Amino acid sequence: MKHMIRYISCVGLGLTLGLSISLSSQENAKSYRSDFDYPLLQNVLETVETYYVKTVSKEELVQAAIKGIFEHLDPYSSFLNHQELLDLKDSNRGEYFGFGFEVATQNDHINIIAPFAHSPAEQAGIRAGDIIVKLNDTLATETNLANILAEIKKNSLSNQSIKLVLKHSNDDATFEVSLKPSTITIESVTTQLLDGNIGYVRLSSFQENSTEDMVRSLSQWQNKPLAGLILDLRNNPGGLLDQAVKIADLFLAKGRIVSTSGRFFDANSDYYASPQTMLTNVPMLVLINKGSASASEVLAAALQQNGRAKLLGETSFGKGTVQSLIPILEDGNAIKLTIAQYNTPRGENIHNIGIVPDIKIAAETGSGAGNLAIIDALSAHASLAQDHQVTSAIAWIQHHDE
Numbered sequence: 481m482k483h484m485i486r487y488i489s490c491v492g493l494g495l496t497l498g499l500s501i502s503l504s505s506q507e508n509a510k511s512y513r514s515d516f517d518y519p520l521l522q523n524v525l526e527t528v529e530t531y532y533v534k535t536v537s538k539e540e541l542v543q544a545a546i547k548g549i550f551e552h553l554d555p556y557s558s559f560l561n562h563q564e565l566l567d568l569k570d571s572n573r574g575e576y577f578g579f580g581f582e583v584a585t586q587n588d589h590i591n592i593i594a595p596f597a598h599s600p601a602e603q604a605g606i607r608a609g610d611i612i613v614k615l616n617d618t619l620a621t622e623t624n625l626a627n628i629l630a631e632i633k634k635n636s637l638s639n640q641s642i643k644l645v646l647k648h649s650n651d652d653a654t655f656e657v658s659l660k661p662s663t664i665t666i667e668s669v670t671t672q673l674l675d676g677n678i679g680y681v682r683l684s685s686f687q688e689n690s691t692e693d694m695v696r697s698l699s700q701w702q703n704k705p706l707a708g709l710i711l712d713l714r715n716n717p718g719g720l721l722d723q724a725v726k727i728a729d730l731f732l733a734k735g736r737i738v739s740t741s742g743r744f745f746d747a748n749s750d751y752y753a754s755p756q757t758m759l760t761n762v763p764m765l766v767l768i769n770k771g772s773a774s775a776s777e778v779l780a781a782a783l784q785q786n787g788r789a790k791l792l793g794e795t796s797f798g799k800g801t802v803q804s805l806i807p808i809l810e811d812g813n814a815i816k817l818t819i820a821q822y823n824t825p826r827g828e829n830i831h832n833i834g835i836v837p838d839i840k841i842a843a844e845t846g847s848g849a850g851n852l853a854i855i856d857a858l859s860a861h862a863s864l865a866q867d868h869q870v871t872s873a874i875a876w877i878q879h880h881d882e
Contacts, residue, residue, distance in 0.1 A: 521545065551626045554818050555585055556803050558629075562812035563637070568805075572720065574666045574687050578636045579659045581606060582717045582773075583629070584799065585622045586832070592646070593797055594715040594771030597684050599664050604657040606646065608715050608771025608797075613654055614645035636661045649770070669693035672864065677705060678877055679762075680864065682712045683727070686719025686775040691726040698730070698758045708763045708877030710870065711783075714793065714843075718774025721802065721822075725751045728782040731764065733757045735786040735825060738778045740802050742820030747802070753786070763880045764789035765873045768835065769843055773797035777835050781824040784838065791837035792873050800831030841872050 525541045546559050560568065570576065580599020581592050592610040595601035612620040612628070616635075620628050635642045641660040647653060668690040672680045679701050683690070718724075721738075728737045732753035739750045766780050766789045777796050783789040802820040807813075821829050864870045 547626070554801065555625050555629075556799075556801060557815075557817045560805075560814045560816055564633070565812060565814045568816075572688050574668060574685075574689075576664045576666060578661050578664070579632065579642065580662075580664055583612065583625075583632075584773075584797075585625055586798075588622050590620045590622065590625055590628060591649075592771075593773050593799075594717040596664060596666060596717075597715075600659045600662055604659060605655075606644075606657065607648060608769060609649040610646045611649060612644060612646055614643075616643050669697050671697045671700070673701070673704075674710075674864065674874065676874070676878065677707045678874055679706050679709045679759075680712065680870070681709065683776075683779075684716055686716075686721075686723040686727075688720065688723070690719070690723040691730070694727050694730060695758070701759065706759065706762045708765065708874075708880065709759055710765050710767065710873045710877070711789070712767045712870075713772045713776040713780055714767050714769040714869075715771035716773070716776040717771065717797075718776055718799065721775060721778070724775035724778040728779050729753045729756075730758050731783060731788050732786050733760070735782075737782045737786075737825065739823045739827070740820040741823065742802070744819070747804075747820035763877055765876060766791050767793050767869055767873060768796045768837055769794040769869075770797055770834075772835075774799045777830060778822060778824075781828075781830070781835050784835070785825040790839060790876070791835065792839040792876070793837050793841055793869055794843060795836050795840075796830075796834040798830055798832045798834035800829045800833075839872070839876065841869050843869065 525538065525545070528541060529536060529538055550558055567577065576596070578599075579601050580596040581601040582594060583590050584593055585591070590612045592601075592606055592608060592612065594608045595606045614620055615628050615631055618624075618628070618631070632642060634640075639661055641658055643656065643658050645654050645656050647655070666685055666687070668683065668685055668687045670682045670684070674680050679698075681694070681697060683694070725737050733755050735753050737751045737753055739748075741748050764783070766783055768776070768780050768791055772780065772793075773796065777799065780791055780796065784791050800821050800823075801818045802822050803816050804819045806815045806817055808815060821831065823829050824835075
């Protein structure tokens with residue numbers, strides 16, 4: 481790979497996270513200056529601490545000020561305490577304790593980006609694109625996203641259940657679920673060889689070892705006469721940017737994979753493919769849906785716009801921003817901050833737009849086979865046989881004329 485990714489970041493699972501790179505606190509973050517004076521903020525804090533009708537500690541006021549700062553920013557930026565930082569690192573290794581879904585604001589609602597495989601959210605029937613109406617009897621709106629996220633986080637950390645009222649994106653009827661957090665182990669890459677020598681790869685997230693797992697999985701087919709390859713990115717909410725770039729590079733012999741642009745120098749990068757590839761001449765289809773977000777969209781766009789694969793399914797979620805994890809030396813805290821936007825190989829920013837598939841096939845509604853196949857895609861061969869998007873991909877490959 482011509483341009484090496486210099487930093488790796490932690491991207492949390494279960495909250496509204498996406499692409500990540502990381503910054504060195506010593507090289508890229510401004511060092512803390514103890515003599516720096518913020519007279520207005522200091523005046524406000526001291527005045528409230530001294531004269532407010534109820535006693536409010538300085539620590540409470542500082543925490544409130546920090547919360548206010550991040551409420552002013554986008555929903556993908558947040559302050560992480562030491563425990564939350566450790567949880568994020570665990571999630572990048574495929575270990576996650578929580579409810580098993582990510583959320584983001586879209587069209588003035590709080591939407592589910594995607595439920596994670598084998599999670600409490602998925603087992604309760606929650607789907608990508610569902611709208612959260614209430615959380616624990618509190619109305620969920622775009623304006624109180626920060627409070628909703630804080631409530632989810634608090635209940636997860638204290639091992640308490642949450643009650644959600646939701647509605648599917650194509651249905652006005654609401655339904656209620658109760659979720660108890662649990663430990664979830666996410667297997668990033670799973671494979672299956674379908675009839676007709678068609679390889680099927682399910683990529684559920686972009687974790688620290690996703691590229692290694694992908695290489696290991698593809699290697700088993702290197703000497704097989706594959707008729708085609710299906711890469712399933714449905715309900716993949718994203719993860720580490722470097723893993724998305726490296727996996728794209730496995731399939732591309734040349735061309736731009738993705739570029740990032742931001743205000744400071746290290747936020748501006750171009751990533752290009754190297755000549756070494758795997759399964760070079762195998763026809764390839766990528767499955768996407770509204771739960772394919774962030775790093776999934778980077779990979780899908782790179783393969784589509786470089787002419788390596790066709791996309792089949794639904795328009796993707798549309799998350800085109802890059803978060804960086806910036807360590808804070810005090811108490812092992814960190815800031816997860818949106819520092820750039822990413823652009824597809826053609827220079828497009830798909831934020832709030834998504835990637836349009838070449839072959840549009842909507843997911844089946846209800847709790848039918850189409851939905852169940854994503855929930856447990858590899859539990860049995862019959863599951864994939866009942867998944868109409870997979871069967872459509874198989875039909876395309878079988879009738880593909882080079």
